[in-house]
Amino acid sequence: MASKTGVFSGLLLLLFAGCEVKEPIAPVWDVELNLPFVNRTYTMKEIVERDTSSLKLRSDTAIIVYEQTQELNSVKIENRMTLDAETKNIKTTVGAIKVNTVASISDEIKMTQWLNVTPGQQQVVPAVSNTLVVQDMKKITSFEVAEFDAGTMSLKIRNENGPVSMTISRVIIRAAKNYSYRGATIAENTRLLTDNTTFTLNQNQERTLVFALTGQKLVDSLRVEVLLSSPGSGGNTILVPANPVTKITADFANLGVSGVKAIIPQQNPIVKSDVIKIDDSTQYTQIKFDSGKLDISVKNSIDMPLQVTITVNELRKPDGTNFSQVVNVPAKGTGTFSIADMKNYSLNSGGVLKNTVTYQASAVNTVQPGVTSTLLSSDSLVSTISMNNLVISTITGKVKPVQLRVVESNIGINLKDLQGKFKFGKLDLADSDIKLLVQKATSFEVRFTGKLRGTNGTQTAELDLPVTVMGAGLTTMKLDPVKVETFIASFQNELPNTMTVVGVTTLNPNYKEGTADMVDSVYGMARLDFPLHVGITNGSFTDTVAVEFSSDDSSKIANSNTADITMKIENGMAAGVTLGGKFVDGNYNYIMNMIPKNTGNDSLVVIPGAAVGPDNKVITPTNKDILIKLVKNDFKNFTRVKYLIFDMKVNTSKPNASPVKFYPLDKLKMRAFGKFSYKVDPGE
Known part of the structure; x- marks a missing residue:
């Protein structure tokens, strides 16, 4: 076995010894990379939650309602x-004048004045015929000059004169000296009273002459002038009394x-009352004033000072x-009194x-002791009372109908641009509910008339509010949806972003009895309630989404030169969507259209609205x-993309943009992913 191993090793050495050794070369191949870069779902609930101040959710399955509540400026x-x-002006005259009691005055005409x-001696008294005898009476202390409209003076x-008769054929009462009265002079010996009655007085007989004083004047010093005749003693010797006189006595009765x-004594009070109308229409049982002025002026034409007591019973x-x-x-002057501020009167x-x-x-x-004054029964006292600028704080009664004031209340609304996304070109508000909910503190009825004025910044339109008489409790003024729809339709391109309630309030229009306080007010709120049951034509929605790639994916894309972008759109709203947009870089500089105009691709894509059932879901x-x-x-441009800004134009699904309802879970889902081709080179 060992010999075999050695042989194999030797062969290898021979093999490598005969070849040139080089570094290995890695293979290169094409790879496809599939990357999602947009995944976005828009629900109506999300839109609502972005603007909870105006769009309201009843529940997750309830219809979405655009609702705006705004307190109205109180009136x-x-x-x-x-x-x-x-x-x-209340004028009163002095009337009956009181003078101190006019006492009897007496005097005597001595016989020696005319015989x-x-x-006191025996003698023959001669006869006389038509002898004028004058005698000044004692002074009257009650007046210096007086004129009368009633009364009498009796002259006894x-x-x-003893046993000598006398016949009187005329008696004249004259002024015994000069007088000044009411700018005229009563000269001495001015005839005041006359009696032409002829009568004879025997010894110790008397006769009383009565002078009517109505329309006559008397002075304090009177002179009696008597025209008399006497047969004397008829040639006989008689004893002449020791004090032979003709006694004269003047008495005054029933003087007016x-x-x-005169020195004027205390007079009876000069009293005058009258009724003053404080208003043609307002009637009261109680009134409290907030302001006003009371002026009283008393003009005295009487030649004596007065103390005038002014009362106003109520x-x-x-x-x-x-x-x-x-x-x-x-005396002969004017006195005044004022209340500069009648607050709390x-x-x-x-x-x-x-x-x-x-x-x-x-x-x-x-009374002025020792001071002589001239007083006439026709002398007057004129009091003037004026109440100006009377403002009522509280009243119980019947206040005249009065316009309070014009009030304007702005209602900031977002119909112009719901949370900055939706812009409506046409809005069908068949189910709209615009109400003014108002109350009043006063018990009087209040009539409210006015307008709802809207503006989108360039256009203004008005809608008449229903004339409403507010009684007790909460009063609801509901606007006719048909008129609201016409009102909204008058705005072109952009709907109003502000509505203003312009109203005129009239207190107690039907002139009824009640109670009111100046701090009472008409107050309440305006509530705009628009169910999103709308027909939309070319409404637009804009959003910006990030195009997100990891740094590793970005480097791979950099090695690519083509890409297939797939966009999947699921429209779960009852509105058709026309989609377009643009890709921008990190500084939001335009790079390219979302859908380039390559062959077979339009720059805009239309996605029909979802099918809805009878309930509009x-x-x-x-x-x-x-x-x-x-x-x-x-493709090169795409590699610089950081954001996608897309625009949707929305049209409701029903024919002619008829109204549909939007629900919280209605949604539009958009996904985008790309298939990128790039070469893999392990050697790099």
Whole structure:
């Protein structure tokens, strides 16, 4: 056995000794590499979850709803409840004038004033005929000058001249001195009263003359002028009394003074009340004011100072007490009083619905000892009350219908670009539900009128809101879906991204009784509820996906020069898809179309929508395979690709883009993989 081994070894040595030894050469062969580089599924649920602020899921099997809720700007009553109170002038006159009691005044005409006799002696008394006798009366202390609209002065004449008769044929009452009264002069001896009655008075007889004073004037110093005749003693000697006189006594009764110049005593209060209308329409049982001004002016044409007490029966001060105010008014002057801010003042009618207040002015004069004033019964006191800019804080009653204000509430919506992907060219909103849910704090009804205004930035359209009168509780204003559809259709190319509720609110439009506060408001929300039951024409969806290869795969692709790209698209949505796009590098620079325009390949691919059943749910998805062959420059460009940006145009499956429903699990699935050919060279 050993000899055989040795022989074999020797043969090998001879073999190798006779040959040149070289390095071995590795074989080279072609290899196909299949690499997936896009695998993406888009579900409606995913789209919804990207924008949970507007798209809502009821459940995984429920229909997708586009929902937007936005609080409306509240409309407060604020300073819209106002009163237009009339300015009222209330005039009152002094009326009956009180003077101090006019006492009787007496005086005597001595016999010696009209006969030449010696009192207390026996003598013959001569006869006289039509002798004028004048006697000044004692002074009246109650007035200096007075004029009367009622009353009498009684003048009693008594003969105490002894056994001598006298016949009086005329009595005149005159002013005993000069007077100034009401800008005129009453001169001395001015005739004031006259009596032409003829009568005879025997010894100790008396006669009373009654003078009506209506329309007459008297002064404090009166002069009595008597025209008399006497037969004397008839030639006989008689004893003349020691004090022969004719006594004169004046009494005053039932005086009605219409004017006086005097030291004015305390008068009866001058009282006047009237009703002031605070508004033509607003009626109240209670009102509290937020602001306003009360001005009271008292003009005094009377020649004496007054204290005027002003009351408004229904008006309450902020502390709840009745309003009463004393205004001091100078003689022939004006006094004023103002409440600059009536905040927290209130009116209380005592439960009776009314639109007036009762205003009263009560004036008393200030007595001025030693000061003479002139007073006429026709002298007036004019009080003016004005209530301006009255703003109601709270009211119970019937407030006049009043427009509060125009309010605008913007509702930011994403119909223009749902989460940045879908853009609708046409939208069928047959099942849309747009509601305004509003409430009010006041018990009064509120009428709401307005518009829904939409804009996409370049176009604006308006939709009239239904006129609604809000009663108690929540009021729902639902927009007619047909009108909504027409409204949306007026936008071309891009749907609105903002809607604005423009409304006008009117408080108490039907003039009913209730309660309101200026802080009460009309408030609520707008809810846009669009089920994705839409017809879409040329709606677009854009996304960017990474083209992902490992570094090892990338080096292999670099050795390739051709590739077959297969794209598999499964459309599980009720919308046809037109697909196109572009490949870009890491800086998003364009490299090539997603589907190059090689022979047999269009740059856009149409994938029909899935078949849907009667309930609009997808029953059979549509599949589409696309084969793309990349050679030469297209292939070289492809090796630099980092991202695929694709665009889908969406059209609903039903004829004429009729509406369909979208559900959360509706999906579009897209996969792409490539078959790359490259040479394997182990020596490299």
